Each structure stands twice: as structure tokens, then as C-alpha cells.
Amino acid sequence: MKDGRQKGTPDLDVVARAAAGDPAAHRALYDAHRPDVFRLARSFGGLGSDDVEDVVQETFVRAFRHLGKLQQHARFLPWLLTIARNRALSRLARRRAESATAAEFGREAEAHLELESEPPDTQVELELELVRRVISSLPEGPEKETVHLFYVEGKLSAREIAERLGVGKSAITMRLERFRAKVKKRILAEVARLRGEGSP
Amino acid sequence: MHLDSKTYAALLAGKLAPDEAHALSAHLEGECEQCEAFLAAQTNGDSLDGATDTAIARALPASGGEGNDLEFARIQRELRRPATAWRRAFVPAAIAASLIVAGLAGLVAKQLPERRPDASALDGVKGQAVRPIPVRLRFLELQPGGGSTRGSPARR
Numbered sequence: 001m002k003d004g005r006q007k008g009t010p011d012l013d014v015v016a017r018a019a020a021g022d023p024a025a026h027r028a029l030y031d032a033h034r035p036d037v038f039r040l041a042r043s044f045g046g047l048g049s050d051d052v053e054d055v056v057q058e059t060f061v062r063a064f065r066h067l068g069k070l071q072q073h074a075r076f077l078p079w080l081l082t083i084a085r086n087r088a089l090s091r092l093a094r095r096r097a098e099s100a101t102a103a104e105f106g107r108e109a110e111a112h113l114e115l116e117s118e119p120p121d122t123q124v125e126l127e128l129e130l131v132r133r134v135i136s137s138l139p140e141g142p143e144k145e146t147v148h149l150f151y152v153e154g155k156l157s158a159r160e161i162a163e164r165l166g167v168g169k170s171a172i173t174m175r176l177e178r179f180r181a182k183v184k185k186r187i188l189a190e191v192a193r194l195r196g197e198g199s200p
Numbered sequence: 201m202h203l204d205s206k207t208y209a210a211l212l213a214g215k216l217a218p219d220e221a222h223a224l225s226a227h228l229e230g231e232c233e234q235c236e237a238f239l240a241a242q243t244n245g246d247s248l249d250g251a252t253d254t255a256i257a258r259a260l261p262a263s264g265g266e267g268n269d270l271e272f273a274r275i276q277r278e279l280r281r282p283a284t285a286w287r288r289a290f291v292p293a294a295i296a297a298s299l300i301v302a303g304l305a306g307l308v309a310k311q312l313p314e315r316r317p318d319a320s321a322l323d324g325v326k327g328q329a330v331r332p333i334p335v336r337l338r339f340l341e342l343q344p345g346g347g348s349t350r351g352s353p354a355r356r
Contacts, residue, residue: 023276030267030275036257038265057271061278077257078250085253086245131259151256154263174240181240184252188203188239189228191248192211196222 015073018064026064033077034060037084043150043176045158045169046092052157055091059084130190134182142167146175201227203235212247306337 017025034056041047041055063080070079135152138144142165149161150172156164158172165172201207201223210216211224228235242248 035262192225
């Protein structure tokens with residue numbers, strides 16, 4: 001296991017050193033989490049390979065620049081991935097605004113920027129099996145195939161999967177979002193269970 | 201009970217009543233396309249998004265997309281530069297400052313005593329005696345947040 005990561009949990013000392021501006025700690029976090037950030041950016045079919053590279057770079061610049069604001073260093077990875085998602089959404093919104101289809105998206109993207117200083121506060125011990133259970137519960141079909149190609153095999157981007165399967169890029173993005181929604185639902189059920197503890 | 205914006209926000213903020221949270225948990229444990237569609241449409245990059253992406257990253261570690269020295273060097277270089285907001289504000293401010301200086305120069309020039317050329321120095325070959333030419337100075341002040349303000353014309 002590389003420095004800066006143990007099963008997705010960053011070494012708190014590395015995060016603390018990175019927050020203090022230590023380039024070696026920056027490098028450790030970058031090496032440990034770049035694949036996750038890269039894959040997240042590639043899940044947006046609307047982003048080309050150059051966009052993906054830009055999103056990755058912007059994510060780490062923004063994260064390292066604002067790392068001092070992150071109070072719970074154990075939350076580094078969710079925080080980093082939230083930044084990456086917002087960077088990707090912001091770039092997509094800019095693309096849409098450029099094609100003059102939705103000024104609304106631009107305003108939405110600005111709203112996203114405001115959220116980045118907020119560390120995720122979901123108080124849940126995530127079970128690794130949760131995601132696997134969601135995958136195994138998917139019925140055989142295009143959604144499961146897409147999830148398998150993207151997350152399990154992990155070699156193709158959303159765009160490349162769209163080309164291989166002969167469907168639109170947005171269809172692949174939607175399938176991946178539906179899968180994420182299923183994972184979200186399970187996590188949210190767990191959040192609700194913990195909040196509801198003690199009620200009859 | 202299905203998820204809606206109000207319930208969702210209250211749950212994430214820890215403000216949902218325990219009995220409602222309990223009922224919602226039981227509901228979300230089952231299949232519900234309506235709630236899944238609601239969650240799929242939530243693309244605000246909120247805490248649940250971070251938790252979901254982290255769960256996926258931990259369960260299905262990404263392969264490929266490893267870092268490289270060149271990109272890391274670019275990140276470090278970018279970190280040494282001022283934040284984008286400052287850069288965004290700097291360029292319009294610099295343009296506005298130069299235009300203001302140019303405007304002030306025009307006003308100062310207007311205050312200086314007018315110098316008429318010595319008629320004896322003109323031999324008529326290159327034209328007639330110089331007369332003041334009306335000049336109107338216009339400038340546009342660009343605001344950092346967008347928009348612009350037209351400067352008052354100075355005339356001499």
C-alpha cells in the first residue's frame with residue numbers, strides 16, 4: 001500500500017503534512033487518490049479526455065489549496081471526490097452554457113462551488129460489501145454491463161463504453177448515475193437507520 | 201414515504217425526527233424507483249455524493265489513471281500562483297487602472313498652457329499653422345464581476 005492510503009483511508013499524518021504545504025505529502029496523496037479522481041471524471045460522458053485531465057489537475061490544486069479548511073482529516077477522500085465531482089459538473093455546465101442551452105446550469109455550477117468548503121458530514125461507517133451487494137442485485141442487462149465495464153473492469157471511459165455499446169454518451173452517464181443512486185439509497189437508508197435509532 | 205427535497209435535506213442535516221427517519225430507513229431498504237430517480241437527480245455535490253463515491257472507491261478500487269511527474273509539477277506550479285479569483289480580479293483592475301491613468305493624463309494636458317507654434321518656424325512647405333484638434337477620450341471600466349461602466353468623455 002502506498003503512503004497516504006490504507007484501504008481508501010488516508011494516513012492522517014500525511015494529510016496534516018499536506019495541509020501544512022509539504023510537497024512530499026502532496027505527492028503521496030496525489031499518487032494514492034489520482035486513480036479515483038480520474039475514474040470519477042471519466043464517468044461523465046460529456047467530458048473529453050482533455051477535460052478529464054483538466055478536472056483531475058483542478059481538483060488537486062483546489063484540494064491542496066484549501067486543505068487547511070478540512071477539519072476532519074479522516075474525511076479527506078470524500079472531500080476530495082466531492083471537489084472532483086463539482087469540478088466535473090462545473091466544466092459540463094460551462095460546456096452547456098457555451099452552447100447557449102442553459103444559463104441555469106451556470107448558476108447551478110456556481111452553487112456547487114460554494115459547497116466545496118463543506119466537508120461531507122454523513123456519519124456512516126461504510127460497508128465495503130454494500131456496493132458489491134448493489135452490483136450483484138442489478139438485473140442482467142445494459143445497466144449491469146455498463147457498471148461492470150466501468151467499475152469492475154475499469155479500463156474504459158464512459159465515452160469509450162458508449163462507442164463500444166453503440167449508444168449515446170448521455171445514456172452511459174445515466175446508467176452510471178442510476179447505479180450511484182442505488183448505492184446512495186442504501187447509504188441513505190443507513191443514515192436514516194442511525195438517525196431513527198431509539199424510535200419505536 | 202418517498203424522498204423529497206425537504207426530507208432529504210432534513211435527513212442530511214440531522215434534523216429529521218427519529219420516527220420519520222426510522223420509517224424512511226425501512227422504506228429505502230426496499231426497492232423504490234421513485235426514490236432512486238430522486239437521488240439520481242441530486243447532483244449538487246453534497247455530502248451524500250462524497251460518501252457514495254468513497255464507498256465505490258473503497259469497494260471497487262480504480263485501476264489505471266496513475267499520476268505522473270509532469271502533471272504533479274503542473275499542480276505544484278499552480279499552487280505557487282495566486283488563486284484564480286485574484287487573477288480574475290487583477291486583469292480588469294489593471295485595464296481599468298491604465299485607462300484611468302490615460303484619462304488623468306488627458307485632463308492634466310488640458311490644464312497645461314496651450315503652446316502655439318512659432319509662426320516664424322513654419323515655412324508653409326509642410327502645411328499650415330497647427331490648430332488644436334478636438335479629441336474625445338472614451339474609456340470603459342471593466343468590473344471584476346462582469347459588466348462595465350463607461351467613463352465620462354474628456355474633451356480638449
